[in-house]
Amino acid sequence: MADIKLMKGNEAFAEAAIRAGCDAYFGYPITPQSEVLEYLTAQEPHKRTGMVVLQAESELAAINMVYGAAGTGKRVMTSSSGPGISLKQEGISYMAGSELPCLILNVMRGGPGLGTIQPSQSDYFQATRGGGHGDYYTPVLAPASVQEMSDFVKLGFELAFRYRNPVVILSDGIIGQMMEKVELFPQQPRLAEFDQSWVTTGKTPDRKRNIITSVDLDSARQEKHNQDLQKKYQRMRENEVRFESTNCDDADYILVAFGSASRICQKTVKIAREKGIKLGLLRPVTLFPFPAEEIKRLGRQVKGMLCVELNAGQMIEDVRLAVENNTVVALHNRMGGMVPTPEEVYHAILQKFSIE
Amino acid sequence: MEKENLRLDEIIREENIVFKKTPLLTDKVFSYCPGCGHGVVHRVIMEVIDELGIQSETIGISPVGCSVFAYDFMNIDMQQAAHGRAPAVATGIKRCWPDKYVFTYQGDGDLAAIGTSETIHACNRGEHIAIFFINNGIYGMTGGQMAPTTLPGMKSSTTPYGRDTRLMGNPIKITELVATLPGTYFVTRQSVHTAVNVRKLKKAAKMAFENQKLKKGLSFIEVVSNCNSGWKMSPIQANRWMEENMLPFYPIGDIKINGNFVKRN
Known part of the structure; x- marks a missing residue:
């Protein structure tokens, strides 16, 4: 049970x-x-x-x-x-x-x-x-x-x-x-x-003594450690790359968002699909390691990506690195504790990618 | 020369040996300056662990400072802590392994400046650990800067004209301070500049480990020591200077035993 x-x-x-x-x-x-x-x-x-x-x-x-x-x-x-x-x-x-x-x-x-x-x-x-x-x-x-x-x-x-x-x-x-x-x-x-x-x-007699340390003044050994x-x-x-895709297979546009922002974007995907816009959501589950390969693959497929973040635009740097200029990457963000509504994100999609 | 060697061979025989290095000290040559007290304190602590037969149950924590590499010399399991954090590291170990013996080995900058908070709170919680506090009134490792325990008027590389307490504040007697906390069970101040003092330190160190079995609080041992390199003196001059200047300010003796203050005249 x-x-x-x-x-x-x-x-x-x-x-x-x-x-x-x-x-x-x-x-x-x-x-x-x-x-x-x-x-x-x-x-x-x-x-x-x-x-x-x-x-x-x-x-x-x-x-x-x-x-x-x-x-x-x-x-x-x-x-x-x-x-x-x-x-x-x-x-x-x-x-x-x-x-x-x-x-x-x-x-x-x-x-x-x-x-x-x-x-x-x-x-x-x-x-x-x-x-x-x-x-x-x-x-x-x-x-x-x-x-x-x-x-x-x-x-x-x-x-x-x-x-x-x-x-x-x-x-x-x-x-x-x-x-x-x-x-x-x-x-x-x-x-x-x-x-x-x-x-x-x-330290028991059957093993060597163990030491927990991060210091080593010998540069050659420190380089090897690094x-x-x-x-x-x-x-x-x-x-260890983990991500979650929602409606990405046929998508023309992709939202990239993690954590709470991705929850808002799930609703945005529904709104967009109801209006006939092929929108998907890629949610990185591991932020390190970042799902760069998947984003790169999607970048070749879509017309644009919108990063939705509750910050000044931080993850967008990793997304831009991943897509290698294969598509346009835009940002919709809020800061200071403000949270966007799903509709707000939907309108950002229309505006950023000039969708009529 | 050859003749003398022969004579030594005759003297160095098993039946004539009255002193041996404890196997709990490694064969690594000390990185400490000749005349420094660290080596003696290392030996005393390791001898105590050896005599109590608790090597397999003991975890030591080395600080940041001259004794950062204490784990190179102490033949026991050890962790190296961030600057000042050794009492917190010891707390983490002891809380998870309440029947093990845990001790920290810290200098004055580590324990009484950057780690004051960790020191006071570990003492106040009454963690069942031992803290060895080596006080030589100076930052040795970084080249002889002022420590929280530097005496008024004492010169260091950052008090080149002597410590002016109006500008740099007063030296802190942290041992007296932690003795006021209910969590400390044994608080003492020792030194290693004479054979008699070394023996007294050993007795105190033994008590600090045995106290851990009682689970009645923290044992805090200050060792007033010299830093002949940092003080710019010969080892003999440094010990004399320590006796004449450090010990009047940091008097040797027990402050608290079995949780009770020791009466002093």
């Missing part, structure tokens, strides 16, 4: 964490993601599964608690929103450099600075370009529903451990706050065994 509940996105994420067998969560309150920490503390997961939940003194401390626990092989996660994610970038960079798995949820709000608590997608650059200092990437999953807020916890941990790398779930204030029905997956056990080839759980990391990111590009 399916376990279906009506939940907020943030709550579904927290419940999924417990069910995914997450070992520890370290967080700090910030709107619009505080429900994650509130839900977890209310659930007392130390009684349900033995999961550790701790409210840290800052985002800096939280991400470094994640670093410590992840270095022992545990399934660990944290969550925040833009300003807090910025503080966490130091730790995320260290984790990428030290090759530690973890899950990081960003429930995006408008910026820059303290910005607003209203939803936005303006952390796209930060998430897809690494975010902190140094050459690194993290897989980025963009949920578009409360269901995916739950499902991506499991997927996120799988990717984090497959590549020994932090994984970012790039959500936003709409997906985090809205309530939808969600089918929850059954409880999974917490980890019982740890890969003794790298974890720091105490090359190995780049190979890993290349493997992600080859194997």
Whole structure:
């Protein structure tokens, strides 16, 4: 019997964490993601599964608690929103450099600075370009529903451990706050065994000592380390691209949108189809790696693409790189917590591509 | 020369050995300057872990600073933390592995400047970890800049005319500060400039690890040390200067034992 509940996105994420067998969560309150920490503390997961939940003194401390626990092989996660994610970038960079798995949820709000608590997608650059200092990437999953807020916890941990790398779930204030029905997956056990080839759980006589570090002052070794990391990111590009196509097969025009913006665009596709315009929607599910090949293929087929984003136009740079000038790429965007209506996007299509 | 070697061969025999390097120190040559206290503190901590037989249950955390590469010398599982974040990293480990032994090894800049928040909150939560705090009043690794613990009037590369407290603020006695927090169970200040002091540090270090079994709070050990390179002195001069200037300001002794303040005259 399916376990279906009506939940907020943030709550579904927290419940999924417990069910995914997450070992520890370290967080700090910030709107619009505080429900994650509130839900977890209310659930007392130390009684349900033995999961550790701790409210840290800052985002800096939280991400470094994640670093410590992840270095022992545990399934660990944290969550925040833009300003807090910025503080966490130091730790995320260290984790990428030290090759530690973890899950990081960003429930995006408008910026820059303290910005607003209203939803936005303006952390796209930060998430897809690494975010902190140094050459690194993290897989980025963009949920578009409360269901995916739950499902991506499991997927996120799988990717984090497959590549020994932090994984970012790039959500936003709409997906985090809205309530939808969600089918929850059954409880999974917490980890019982740890890969003794790298974890720091105490050096036993049967193995070498393990060290978690990102520092190496020997330039030749540091270059080799960087090359190995780049190979890993290349493997992600080859194997982990995920996207969702709606009415793209016969489309003359394509909307490209992720997360909450894609939900609005789904309705726009319906409106356009009813009016006889062959409109499709390409939703990148992974923002890194980006579905560039699919967008390139569609670029050869269509008359134009419209990127719909809740930011100044960030993903559009990746779309333009992907289409290689094979088609026109336009932008319809809102910022600062403003959200377009499906009709607004529909009129943008008519206007940008001079459709009578 | 040959004659002398023969004589040494006769002396260096198993039955004559009264001191051995603990196997918990690797064979890597210390990167520390001759005369620096880090090497002695490393040895003391590793000897304690060896004697308690807890190598397989111990995780250490190295900071950013001179001891960033402590993991090259300590033959145990270790994590290298971002600048100042070692107590948070230790918290993450200890919360997930409450029966393991976890310690941080931090300098004054790491612990008392950039990591003040992590230090105070780990102490205040009463994490069942040990913090080793090496205080030499200077940033050694980056070339001798002012530290939060630099004494008034003390010269450094960023206080070339001496620390003017009106401009640069006062040195912080963070050990006394954390002792006021209910989460600290054992707070002490030691040094390693004489053999007697080294033995006292070892006793304190042992207590810091044994306390972790009790789960009654955090053990905080400050070691007042020298930085002869940064202070621009010979090792002997540096130790003398430390005794005459550092120790009056940072007095050696236990501040809190078993959760209770130690009465001082």
